[in-house]
Amino acid sequence: MRLLIVDDDPLVCRSLQLLLVKEEDFEVVNTAGNGQAAIEICQLELPDVILMDIQMPVMDGIECLKRIKQQWPSIQIMMLTTFRDEHNIRMALKAGAEGYLLKSTSIENMAQQIRALKAGSTILDADVLKAIVEPDGIKLAGLTDRERDIVELVAQGLSNKEIADQLFLSAGTVRNMLSIILDKLELRDRTQLAIYYWQR
Template sequence: MTIGESEKRERDAIRVLVVDDQQLVRDGIVSLLRVQAGLTIVGAAGNGQEALDQALTLRPDVILMDVRMPVIDGVTATAQILKQLPDCCILMLTTFDDDAYVRDALRTGARGYLLKDMPVADLAKAIFAASRGVYQLDAAVIERIVAPVGATIKPTTEQPLAPSPTRTGSVTEARLTRREQEILRLVATGATNREVAERLVISEGTVKNHLANLFSRLGLRDRTQAVLYTREQGLL
């Protein structure tokens, strides 16, 4: 590889800031990610205040943020960073899968919520995906948000469901059909568009059209919000 090619690869790499209050864990994450192609570790911080300071100085593309930390916790730091760097992508990376932490982090603007027991290769993939705007949720977190699911999914009812009055815009005017409820249930269990189509015996394009319409009517930005909405409405 020439010097020019090396410099271009470094410029194109995703710049990552690692934030964790335990130095051994922090150093381990840095070491593991440093050898992943396409990633450049630009810094490491031990608490939320350090994360804020370094984020403003280093302008990373992605921040891996722990939740429980001294000085400023991860959720508060996320809110403060995104207020000044709205295009920054922040992924929570923690050992705590508490429902309240998950909701607070996602509502604050985190691009995902991951647990530290995941393989490093999967973490790298999550960083790449999140940098492209795809929300990342650990499988265990999804289970906690929508559990129990699968065999316990309630049968659909003939009566359309009125959405939560707490949401804004046209949401209060929307009502969900039986098919829309079925699609939301399946999406909430983590099913892909293709899997939803196969389960309901419809085309993948029809699923996409339903989801686009649902997201617009309900004011949902992505599938993560759809999971939260589905649970709030008691569809699971």
């Protein structure tokens, strides 16, 4: 898996690079100190996943995220930051980020979350979830109680198998129900579903 690390702190970039390359399935293709540099690197080294800070000079992470998603929608982006405020989290998810982790996350957990992100899961750190005002008794029009349960677990970043285990269903049933949910809500994929949930 080809990774690009984007952070205006050279020490953070170097530390993450040294730690992540120890994972056999990871290759850090480059590092960048701002969003503009990240876009230039993407033109040369098409990474699979980008770990990106939010607050950076020249071009911040949110603007960079928007531009990369417009030009290379297949690149998956994990926002990696010290910020826990609700506004930044929502902005990142709305702009198309597939994940949001805090820099305090252990490298072992970060590696696992990057793999889960690449496999199609939406990743939200537990502390990040706490930063969002959790919708109380969320109303998702037209969905059954079980479908609402599935939406909530998708929004928490669980895979189909994890949802199936938690709700005592088969993975195939979860997959079919998820397709029905997406059709009902007129959404494209589970990332949009997670954003839809947290925006409400």
